[in-house]
Amino acid sequence: MLLKSTLMKWLGLVVAVFLLIGFMCASVIYGYTDTSWQMAIDSFTHYNGSNEHIIIQTVRIPRAFIAAAVGASLAIAGVLMQTLTKNPLASPGIFGINAGAGLAVVTAMTLFSVHNMQGFNALAFLGATVAAISVYVIGSIGREGLTPIKLTLAGAAISAMFSSFTQALLVLDEALLDQVLFWLAGSVSGRKLETLVSVLPYMGIGWFGALLISGKMNVLAMGEDVAKGLGLNTGLVKISIGVLVVLLAGASVAVAGPIGFVGMVVPHITRxxxxxxxxxxxPYAGVIGAILLLAADIAARYILMPSEIPVGVMTAIIGTPFFIYIARRGFNAR
Structure with a gap:
């Protein structure tokens, strides 16, 4: 543990928030179109309708806020899932929740021609809920009941199945193929601020709900028997965690597509x-998750400039070695 005292943790959180603000400003400034800090300020104080000012206000500012909100949501969802399952590999992506939400949205786009955010939101939540329940039920089957390794395998199976269904649907509508594939890779590019506004209430409930039950999560982390002995209603806490994960993951997928590995990597860094x-x-996970996704999005703009890769590819590049490290450490500890 790097920060031991309460004062150091408060100071660290303040520093992290300022670092987050810095990355958001960098996200507004840097990219293919050459802009500067002065241009960003002038776009608010002396707006002149230039191409640079339009890009800053309508493209980059929404992109920065969306990346920060999605990164924070996925990171907090990862903390909740790892505490609930006692599995260091748990995250919305690994456990198939992202894939379930993505399948629901692609189904709506390809079969029912749904293209509005209200429809995406409802279906993303529905898909995330179905995936979460499926993984939990499959992982509970057997004499040993729910175990971390069974949950991981169930999540991988559900994720693979939902991803296969998604690919099959794309064959039915080639006109949407390019648009949907870019969205499925996970991207915050080209999203409007209204898109974030439509899901922000759900994210807000997830953020504040996680903070409200954080003390109870400390008790739950001691073990089921100990928690019950201390008077904790473990069933209610687990249901609450599940609802919050669905809200956070479903809202994130609705606005940015299924972005993986943030929810797995950030909790370990935070702890x-x-x-x-x-x-x-x-709170630390929320801030660090936002910083990580902003940094990944900025890097994604430069690797193949003038083209850019989806931010989900960048998080996979970062997260895959970390996944292998955590998996090997976990298995070696057995």
Whole structure:
């Protein structure tokens, strides 16, 4: 644990918030179109309708806010899932929740011609819920009941199945293929601020709900028997965690597509800084998750310039080695 005292944790959180603001500003400034800090300021104080000012206000500012909100949501969802399942590999992407939400949205686009955010939101939540319930039920089958390794395998199976269904649907509508494939890779490019506004209430409920139950999550992390002995209603806490994960993951997929690995990587980074107290882990994870996705999105603009790759590809590049490290460490500990 890097920060041991309460004062150091508060100072660290303040520094992290300022770092987040810096990355959001960098996201507004840097990219294929050459802009500067002065141009960004002038776009608000002396707007002249130039191409640079239009790009800053209508493209980059929404993109920065969307990346920050989605990164924070996925990171907090990862913390919740890892605590609930006691599995260091748990995340919305690994457990098939992203794939379930993505399948629901693609189904709506290809079969029912749904292209509005209200429809995407409802279907993304529905798909995330179905995936979460499926993984939990499959992982609970057998004499040993629910175990971390069974949950991981169930999540991988559900994710693969839903992804296969999604690809099959894309064959039925080649006209939407390019648009949907870019969305499925996970991207915050080309999204409008209204898109974020439509899902922000669900994200907000997820953020504040996670903070409200953070103390109870500390008790739950001690073990089922200990938590019950201390008077915790473990069933209610688990249901609450499941609902919050669906809200956070479903809203994130609706606005940016299924972006993987953020929810798995960030909780581990956060615990190495703050320790295991969820009252600190959750706010730190939200800020660090936002910073990570912003940094990945900025990097994605430069790798193949003038083209850019989806931010989901960047998070996979970052997250895959980390996934292998955590998996090997977990299995070696057995």
């Amino acid at each position: 190495s800084i703050t320790g295991i107290d969820h009252r600190w882990v959750i």
